[in-house]
Structure formats: structure tokens, C-alpha cells
């Protein structure tokens with residue numbers, strides 16, 4: 056690597072680059088050993104934000120990001136789980152990190168889909184009943200659409216990005232689950248004036264809850280990205296609230312550890328006339344610690360650490376009076 060770098064730089068710098076990189080190669084590993092691994096791997100703005108939100112648990116969160124995530128599957132009702140996994144208390148099937156999903160028995164037949172244990176929770180909180188008209192806003196690649204359809208809902212899945220919508224259709228076809236896919240911006244979508252009893256809004260976000268699976272996220276995102284994402288989420292929440300029938304329920308979810316993309320939305324929801332419908336401990340077996348005093352869901356990568364952790368998600372369930 057040092058030789059390649061030296062070859063690549065213009066001649067006047069070759070000696071300097073050679074000297075510095077050789078030093079790094081020799082002394083680097085020992086120097087890294089002496090550093091605080093969790094802090095070293097966490098950009099300062101994220102450390103500060105998580106420390107503000109979660110206190111000393113910031114270290115456990117950062118430590119969880121240093122281990123590879125397992126493969127989690129949601130099973131179609133009635134399907135048999137492939138060999139080699141364990142079922143978690145919330146119903147997700149978990150397989151060792153590095154398991155290749157396409158090689159598991161039942162993949163081609165559509166017996167299951169990949170979905171982190173925490174990602175499976177928001178759609179469950181919506182508790183769809185067979186035949187209910189349900190909307191999944193921001194739907195691709197469709198893990199949550201699949202859950203809603205598998206629960207028997209008559210699902211309309213709204214996705215803005217045509218390529219991602221194509222993937223959503225492919226996934227639904229593999230799983231043989233029905234849903235109407237509408238390719239449009241969920242903020243603008245008028246739904247022909249219809250209103251719905253159940254809406255899932257899995258809003259686009261910074262994805263800082265998925266760092267175990269996407270270790271590039273801390274380096275691609277900046278602190279200044281968060282307010283813009285939160286504003287888009289508020290616009291989507293307002294659009295969702297408009298389409299909710301009186302008495303209807305709405306679940307807002309983000310796969311973010313940032314409070315601005317989660318807990319902070321409770322004030323916006325209240326201003327829209329939405330009341331929090333608190334999550335009950337019996338809805339989340341062995342995961343009561345993920346329920347906040349406000350009755351919302353907050354999962355973190357360091358929860359269930361001995362079982363392999365889970366993505367960081369915020370979810371809140373609201374009712375329209």
C-alpha cells in the first residue's frame with residue numbers, strides 16, 4: 056500500500072509520503088491500540104448528540120457499532136423458518152452474521168424477507184386487522200409493506216423513487232403478497248380524497264440507527280443534514296395526518312438515533328391534533344426497556360446486546376380523535 060501511494064504522488068512529494076506512511080505502517084497498530092476505540096470510531100457530533108439523548112449509554116451504542124450485525128428475517132405467516140436460526144421474543148428469526156439470505160431454504164419461494172428485529176416493530180404497532188384499508192407511506196424496499204399485507208390489510212404502498220418502487224414490486228412478487236404500489240411524492244399524493252384507518256409513515260431519515268449494517272453512514276452524514284431531514288419528516292407527518300380518518304391510527308417511524316428525527320416530532324404531532332397512543336409492554340415481549348415514559352418506542356443498537364443487538368429506531372403511535 057505504501058509503495059502504491061508513493062507511485063501515485065508527484066515526484067517532489069514521494070519522499071515525504073514514503074517516510075510518513077512507513078512510519079504509520081510501523082507505529083500505527085500500536086498507536087491505535089492505545090486509543091479509545093468507541094470514540095475513535097464515532098464522529099464527534101454524533102457522540103455529542105447521543106450523549107445528550109442517552110447519557111452514558113453512548114459508549115454502549117458506539118461499542119455495538121463495532122460488531123457485525125446478524126441476519127434477521129421476518130417470516131410469512133405459516134412459513135417454516137430455515138435451519139440455523141433462533142427466534143427472538145418479538146417473533147423475528149435471527150441468523151449468524153454473514154449468513155447469505157439467498158442461500159437459505161425458502162428464499163426463492165418467498166417464505167421470508169430480510170428485516171432487522173427493530174425494523175419489524177413499527178408495522179406490528181399498527182396492529183392491522185384483515186380487510187382494513189392501510190397506507191404505507193415511503194414504502195420501498197417493502198419490508199413493512201410485506202408485514203402489513205401479510206396481516207391481511209388492503210395495502211396501498213406509496214414510494215417516490217421509481218427504481219426503488221420497482222424493487223418494492225419485485226419483493227412483493229417474490230413474497231406473493233398483494234399491495235397497490237403508487238409511485239409519487241407522499242407529501243403531494245391526494246389519494247383521490249380518501250382517508251384511511253391505519254397509516255404507516257416510515258420516513259426517510261439520517262439512518263444513524265443502522266450504522267452496524269451501514270458503517271459508512273457516520274462519514275456520509277453531517278450534523279447539518281439532520282434539521283433538513285427533520286423538516287421533511289414533519290411535512291410527511293402533516294400529509295399523513297390529513298389522510299387519517301377520525302379515530303384512525305398512525306405510526307411514525309425513523310431508523311435514526313437522533314432525537315430531532317424522533318422524540319422531537321411529538322410536539323409537531325400534537326400541533327396536528329394527533330394524540331399519542333402509548334405502546335404497552337405486552338406488545339413488546341422482553342423489550343419493555345425500549346418503551347419511553349411518553350409511551351413511544353426507542354430501540355438502540357446496544358439493546359439485547361447478548362443476542363446480537365438491534366437497529367436504532369424511533370416509533371410513535373398516534374390516534375386522530
Ligand SMILES: C[S@@+](CC[C@H](N)C(=O)[O-])C[C@H]1O[C@@H](n2cnc3c(N)ncnc32)[C@H](O)[C@@H]1O
Nearest residue numbers: 193194195196197198199215216240241257259
Ligand atoms: C426508510 S426508507 C423506507 C423503508 C421501507 N418502509 C421498508 O420497510 O422497507 C424511506 C423511503 O422513502 C422514500 N421517500 C423519500 N421521500 C419520499 C416522499 N416524499 N414520498 C414518498 N417516498 C419518499 C425513499 O425513496 C425510501 O425508499
